[in-house]
Amino acid sequence: MTDVVLSLDDIHSLASKCLTVHGCDANNANAVADVITAAERDGCHSHGLMRLAGYVAALDSGKVDGHASPEVQQLAPAVVRVDGNGGFAPLALAAGRAPLIESARKTGIAALSLVNIHHFAALWSEIEPIAEAGLAAIACVSYMPAVIPAGGNKALYGTNPFAFGWPRRNSPPLIFDQASSVMAKGEVMLAAREGHALPDGVGVDADGNPSNDPDEVLKGALLAFGGHKGSSIAMMIELFSGALIGESHSFEAKERDNGDGGPPQGGELIIAMDPNLFGDADGWADHAEKLFDQILKQDGARLPSARRYHNRTSALTSGVTMSEAVYEKVVALSKANDA
Amino acid sequence: MTDVVLSLDDIHSLASKCLTVHGCDANNANAVADVITAAERDGCHSHGLMRLAGYVAALDSGKVDGHASPEVQQLAPAVVRVDGNGGFAPLALAAGRAPLIESARKTGIAALSLVNIHHFAALWSEIEPIAEAGLAAIACVSYMPAVIPAGGNKALYGTNPFAFGWPRRNSPPLIFDQASSVMAKGEVMLAAREGHALPDGVGVDADGNPSNDPDEVLKGALLAFGGHKGSSIAMMIELFSGALIGESHSFEAKERDNGDGGPPQGGELIIAMDPNLFGDADGWADHAEKLFDQILKQDGARLPSARRYHNRTSALTSGVTMSEAVYEKVVALSKANDA
Numbered sequence: 001m002t003d004v005v006l007s008l009d010d011i012h013s014l015a016s017k018c019l020t021v022h023g024c025d026a027n028n029a030n031a032v033a034d035v036i037t038a039a040e041r042d043g044c045h046s047h048g049l050m051r052l053a054g055y056v057a058a059l060d061s062g063k064v065d066g067h068a069s070p071e072v073q074q075l076a077p078a079v080v081r082v083d084g085n086g087g088f089a090p091l092a093l094a095a096g097r098a099p100l101i102e103s104a105r106k107t108g109i110a111a112l113s114l115v116n117i118h119h120f121a122a123l124w125s126e127i128e129p130i131a132e133a134g135l136a137a138i139a140c141v142s143y144m145p146a147v148i149p150a151g152g153n154k155a156l157y158g159t160n161p162f163a164f165g166w167p168r169r170n171s172p173p174l175i176f177d178q179a180s181s182v183m184a185k186g187e188v189m190l191a192a193r194e195g196h197a198l199p200d201g202v203g204v205d206a207d208g209n210p211s212n213d214p215d216e217v218l219k220g221a222l223l224a225f226g227g228h229k230g231s232s233i234a235m236m237i238e239l240f241s242g243a244l245i246g247e248s249h250s251f252e253a254k255e256r257d258n259g260d261g262g263p264p265q266g267g268e269l270i271i272a273m274d275p276n277l278f279g280d281a282d283g284w285a286d287h288a289e290k291l292f293d294q295i296l297k298q299d300g301a302r303l304p305s306a307r308r309y310h311n312r313t314s315a316l317t318s319g320v321t322m323s324e325a326v327y328e329k330v331v332a333l334s335k336a337n338d339a
Numbered sequence: 340m341t342d343v344v345l346s347l348d349d350i351h352s353l354a355s356k357c358l359t360v361h362g363c364d365a366n367n368a369n370a371v372a373d374v375i376t377a378a379e380r381d382g383c384h385s386h387g388l389m390r391l392a393g394y395v396a397a398l399d400s401g402k403v404d405g406h407a408s409p410e411v412q413q414l415a416p417a418v419v420r421v422d423g424n425g426g427f428a429p430l431a432l433a434a435g436r437a438p439l440i441e442s443a444r445k446t447g448i449a450a451l452s453l454v455n456i457h458h459f460a461a462l463w464s465e466i467e468p469i470a471e472a473g474l475a476a477i478a479c480v481s482y483m484p485a486v487i488p489a490g491g492n493k494a495l496y497g498t499n500p501f502a503f504g505w506p507r508r509n510s511p512p513l514i515f516d517q518a519s520s521v522m523a524k525g526e527v528m529l530a531a532r533e534g535h536a537l538p539d540g541v542g543v544d545a546d547g548n549p550s551n552d553p554d555e556v557l558k559g560a561l562l563a564f565g566g567h568k569g570s571s572i573a574m575m576i577e578l579f580s581g582a583l584i585g586e587s588h589s590f591e592a593k594e595r596d597n598g599d600g601g602p603p604q605g606g607e608l609i610i611a612m613d614p615n616l617f618g619d620a621d622g623w624a625d626h627a628e629k630l631f632d633q634i635l636k637q638d639g640a641r642l643p644s645a646r647r648y649h650n651r652t653s654a655l656t657s658g659v660t661m662s663e664a665v666y667e668k669v670v671a672l673s674k675a676n677d678a
Contacts, residue, residue, distance in 0.1 A: 151640040242630065
């Protein structure tokens with residue numbers, strides 16, 4: 001298979017053009033292209049150009065408004081809400097980020113809720129600018145049913161990722177971003193495409209029986225990571241991005257969705273804390289590094305996000321390598337409504 | 340083995356007397372006796388009267404000040420800090436709870452940090468009154484090294500429990516409280532006492548090799564739940580109850596501890612949110628119940644805390660049954676310095 005090498009600018013232009021062709025205005029196209037480019041840059045290809053097909057499907061079906069203009073509301077001194085007005089998440093988040101950071105710097109801790117958005121990106125890229133602004137942050141989002149509640153037999157929770165970011169003085173932020181399922185759905189899809197069997201304990205088939213066949217698991221459901229503990233976390237995420245902020249739980253998002261393959265309407269919650277206002281303004285940054293040193297002292301242990309930052313360095317200097325097939329698909333998609 | 344049945348008042352008096360004999364003033368003795376009684380009431384015996392030996396050891400060695408008087412400081416509009424002044428956690432938490440709730444009701448979200456405390460209780464009993472006041476809450480605390488960072492081979496993180504509480508209108512709050520290790524250390528100790536082998540994947544021996552022998556694992560270390568995902572959560576908890584609030588990480592707590600078997604000095608972080616200030620004041624409570632209905636509709640699935648509330652009902656009417664041996668140990672402990 002032939003590969004192509006694209007610069008990050010190439011990727012951004014390609015994504016932006018494709019989204020524009022399918023009905024996004026410049027603000028929305030740029031915001032989505034930013035997260036797609038960041039994913040390709042950091043080696044997270046499952047959240048990169050491959051997602052364009054889903055974004056485009058949601059625009060073409062009219063489910064998502066490519067001209068949406070988000071509205072920001074300060075609901076309380078430490079609570080910012082952004083109504084995405086039916087657009088993709090990135091522009092809504094961009095609108096809420098500065099008010100969130102400003103609130104957290106005043107009150108010490110603050111929350112940002114995004115409602116009426118369509119979320120299809122990775123959380124780490126959303127957390128990173130908040131951590132770069134010097135704040136510790138967590139974020140979570142639900143989706144559509146994919147994960148079984150512990151003890152049950154039917155998908156109810158989304159794969160519900162949970163992300164955490166910690167600001168560092170002389171390094172990019174430490175960030176983890178992990179699905180509540182044992183394996184991310186994108187990885188199962190990859191296994192299906194490549195014909196690999198899944199390890200035990202990843203998922204069940206449509207009848208609720210354990211299966212190692214990725215195709216069967218895609219028709220069935222995934223298990224939460226760590227048994228009932230991961231299931232509890234998935235449930236908390238449903239409440240944080242659902243009932244708490246007045247948005248859909250995963251099962252409600254599915255009931256409402258038109259099945260076009262693009263992201264459903266849903267909500268997201270981000271919490272940011274300013275460590276300078278927690279009592280150890282002079283010490284916290286160095287103190288955290290002592291913990292990181294202890295982790296890195298152990299052979300085989302590494303800090304979350306280390307691999308992404310390594311990929312980033314390489315992408316910034318040498319661009320991103322991808323198969324010509326993936327590239328051609330995106331090019332074709334960009335012309336679909338061009339004729 | 341003969342059993343004894345104690346009323347909750349009996350348990351509270353017994354615990355309170357024991358703590359007083361070993362140097363607690365009435366406020367501290369009552370606050371600790373409250374959490375011990377709550378644990379016995381809800382069937383969590385590993386956090387009940389069995390813990391008195393550890394509390395007493397820490398008082399006898401002079402590590403913990405039984406007359407400590409906590410000091411409350413409002414560090415920012417949404418950040419409350421309580422300095423426990425070297426006492427046990429319960430009195431510090433009791434001092435910080437009302438300011439935390441008040442702050443969250445004003446700003447929407449607020450944090451409570453406890454520093455200079457010695458924590459030896461379960462988090463669910465700390466979260467419950469906050470959720471009963473109508474707030475959603477999370478809490479986390481570190482301890483001493485017991486859990487291996489993913490990929491490593493040596494204990495670094497504490498068992499680091501994470502708890503979540505959600506207020507309900509016609510039921511007691513939904514609460515989960517789970518260790519970051521696959522199995523709680525108390526359960527491993529129970530297996531050791533009863534001579535049961537541990538399941539695969541719970542822990543390693545002192546050389547870092549997988550072991551099913553609870554005695555070897557107690558000399559070695561535990562694995563985080565869900566592989567690297569649970570390990571990431573344990574790391575986040577270290578930062579939240581350590582660097583963020585200016586308190587020790589687990590490895591620092593151990594370096595400083597005198598090894599008396601009682602709880603080390605450490606910190607705790609609690610975050611509370613007022614759902615009435617997140618944009619769906621009229622709807623959030625019923626909306627969450629719809630999610631809970633979906634969980635309970637699945638055969639075999641249950642809500643976290645259901646078992647505890649069931650035990651509680653029985654304890655309130657019929658008291659708590661325990662072996663005479665456990666009871667006699669506590670009675671003996673209560674007389675230790677009496678002579």
